[in-house]
Amino acid sequence: MALSLNSKFVEKFVSDKDILSIAPEIYEAQKTLVTKSGEGNDFLGWIDLPIDYDKEEFARIKLAAERIKKLCDVFIVIGIGGSYLGARAAIEFVKSPVYNSLKKDTPDIYFAGNSISASALSDLLRICEGKDVCINVVSKSGTTTEPAVAFRVFRNLLEEKYGKEGAKERIFATTDKAKGTLKKFSDDNGYETFVVPDDVGGRFSVLTAVGLLPIAVAGIDIDKMMKGAQDARLKYSIADIENNDCLKYVAIRNYLYRNGKNVEILASYEPAAQMFCEWWKQLFGESEGKDGKGIYPSSVIFSTDLHSLGQYIQDGTRLMFETVLNIQKANDELIIPFDPDNVDKLNFLSGKDLEFVNNKAMLGTLIAHTDGNVPNIVLDVDDRSEYSFGYLVYFFEYACAVSGYVLGVNPFNQPGVESYKKNMFALLGKEGYEDLKAELDKRIN
Numbered sequence: 001m002a003l004s005l006n007s008k009f010v011e012k013f014v015s016d017k018d019i020l021s022i023a024p025e026i027y028e029a030q031k032t033l034v035t036k037s038g039e040g041n042d043f044l045g046w047i048d049l050p051i052d053y054d055k056e057e058f059a060r061i062k063l064a065a066e067r068i069k070k071l072c073d074v075f076i077v078i079g080i081g082g083s084y085l086g087a088r089a090a091i092e093f094v095k096s097p098v099y100n101s102l103k104k105d106t107p108d109i110y111f112a113g114n115s116i117s118a119s120a121l122s123d124l125l126r127i128c129e130g131k132d133v134c135i136n137v138v139s140k141s142g143t144t145t146e147p148a149v150a151f152r153v154f155r156n157l158l159e160e161k162y163g164k165e166g167a168k169e170r171i172f173a174t175t176d177k178a179k180g181t182l183k184k185f186s187d188d189n190g191y192e193t194f195v196v197p198d199d200v201g202g203r204f205s206v207l208t209a210v211g212l213l214p215i216a217v218a219g220i221d222i223d224k225m226m227k228g229a230q231d232a233r234l235k236y237s238i239a240d241i242e243n244n245d246c247l248k249y250v251a252i253r254n255y256l257y258r259n260g261k262n263v264e265i266l267a268s269y270e271p272a273a274q275m276f277c278e279w280w281k282q283l284f285g286e287s288e289g290k291d292g293k294g295i296y297p298s299s300v301i302f303s304t305d306l307h308s309l310g311q312y313i314q315d316g317t318r319l320m321f322e323t324v325l326n327i328q329k330a331n332d333e334l335i336i337p338f339d340p341d342n343v344d345k346l347n348f349l350s351g352k353d354l355e356f357v358n359n360k361a362m363l364g365t366l367i368a369h370t371d372g373n374v375p376n377i378v379l380d381v382d383d384r385s386e387y388s389f390g391y392l393v394y395f396f397e398y399a400c401a402v403s404g405y406v407l408g409v410n411p412f413n414q415p416g417v418e419s420y421k422k423n424m425f426a427l428l429g430k431e432g433y434e435d436l437k438a439e440l441d442k443r444i445n
């Protein structure tokens with residue numbers, strides 16, 4: 001077991017009795033999920049994915065990753081939302097947020113197509129100058145504007161650099177199995193393709209080729225990651241809230257939400273978890289935030305943000321609770337040196353590991369925030385291994401799905417994401433959007 005829930009800093013706000021009072025609703029939601037009887041039930045492929053995945057493709061991912069490692073210095077992953085956050089989260093969590101700057105025998109990995117900034121894309125093009133490059137375009141629909149534009153740009157770069165034939169060895173596409181335009185385009189051009197299963201939505205896709213190919217290119221053991229998810233799947237399938245931390249987490253957060261806590265802050269004391277927090281925000285934000293409902297997912301990295309948002313959390317409007325990812329074993333040990341002059345009066349810490357200090361910062365903050373009436377759920381996570389990452393991913397995916405059903409929403413659609421796209425296409429003058437363009441122009445001018 002890589003994860004356990006510590007409720008010590010939340011029990012002042014949610015008692016065992018409160019958890020049991022909400023348990024029947026949690027079981028009902030879990031039943032809706034596992035019997036596939038709720039809304040969005042055609043997007044439940046992720047539930048059994050840790051055991052029921054395409055083994056032939058899994059092997060092909062590993063082979064492609066080995067080829068990519070040999071072929072390039074820079075690997076560009078083009079995708080947005082669920083099509084990039086999981087891979088980036090895994091690489092930073094397991095390896096490092098400064099993975100690209102570290103000495104290593106794997107390519108640098110950059111993420112493109114997750115904004116529409118000309119500067120962001122131009123910077124990446126500059127990074128590629130004089131380097132060997134491979135790209136992985138990831139888009140389930142194949143039609144998302146941001147990655148589609150970036151794909152055009154990088155395809156041109158590769159074709160100019162290596163010719164059309166040479167480029168096709170360096171372009172990998174992860175997309176819908178048959179329906180999407182990207183699949184046909186890739187087949188026509190001879191690119192190797194990987195599949196985003198029909199029944200797995202973008203934000204639940206990190207353990208498919210979407211996440212696994214870039215993660216494997218970074219030299220991370222994807223077998224161990226799947227094993228973590230497999231073990232979590234077994235652990236959290238039981239309908240027994242006292243022995244199922246995932247259901248307990250769902251119960252506590254929903255109890256808090258019903259009692260005025262509208263914001264959940266995922267907090268970690270490890271900067272390597274920052275992108276994991278971004279992945280988590282998308283998972284919960286897109287799954288729960290609809291029909292006028294949902295806990296707003298936010299995140300902080302402490303102690304960094306104790307010096308920015310700490311004041312508000314301690315003392316501002318009482319609208320939030322925190323979920324703390326307590327990573328118990330650091331990847332590194334760093335001993336604080338002795339200073340004969342002791343100018344900063346910190347010699348009482350010399351000889352101690354920095355993680356010891358980090359842990360005390362966490363405990364001090366847990367007590368302070370709880371005193372400030374911010375409930376804190378603590379998730380003790382063993383370490384930053386690939387196993388723990390897979391375990392955590394499954395924990396949150398399962399929690400998110402059950403929680404969505406408890407809220408009474410369809411956790412697997414994202415109708416709100418379409419609104420901006422429609423307006424953007426109209427304003428850009430896309431065919432078929434003429435009436436909307438006329439209406440929007442009036443509102444702007």
Ligand code: PA5
Nearest residue numbers: 081082083139140141144202203
């Ligand atoms: O979770 C989701 O469904 C979204 O975030 C998508 O992943 C995102 O919009 C990208 O879509 P696509 O993979 O079709 O380009």
